[in-house]
Amino acid sequence: MTSSIWLFGYGSLIWRPDFDFNSSRIAWVDGWSRRFWQGSHDHRGVPEAPGRVATLIPLIGERCGGMAFEIDAESAVRIFDQLDYREKNGYERFQAPLYFDDGNQVEGVFYVANEDNHAYLGPAPIEKIAAQIKRSHGPSGSNEEYLRNLADALRRHKIEDDHVFSIESGIIAR
Ligand code: SIN
Helix, strand or coil: CCCEEEEEECCHHHHCCCCCCCEEEEEEEEEEEEEEEEEECCCCCECCECEEEEEEEEEEEEEEEEEEEEEEHHHHHHHHHHHHHHCCCCCEEEEEEEEECCCCEEEEEEEECCCCCCCECCCCCHHHHHHHHHHCEECCEEHHHHHHHHHHHHHHCCCCCHHHHHHHHHHHCC
């Protein structure tokens, strides 16, 4: 019987896990890449002026680094209810293997906002993404704070991400 469930966070869940967990480890998902292609109407923007937040894009040969959180199976229903609400603006749960740096692997759950959801914004030039993030604000705070917290967390955990770091440089340059 499984006594714990692994949740993988690659965006705000890395730096603001507001749920109970037993342990956390850096982990990777294969075939996915992080992009600021999801619109945020409810956290880092508003419906008339959405911000941009992270989602995962399927990309063969790529891998995305983030944080895996080990959750008690008994608490999982309650925690996923809370997270479904937090991620309600277009994200759906996915299940796939998570890979750890020591070579071990577990089945994991993560939230993805795919291109069919109503809030999806899709690709844009890095300068435009940086400009949109710079000017956007929502009920959870500024979009820039989201981006900077994510970039800081990735640096702290030594996870490379050209997309995130180039948007951060684009914001600094403005
Ligand atoms: C995640 O962090 O894993 C999902 C996207 C977000 O809430 O920023």
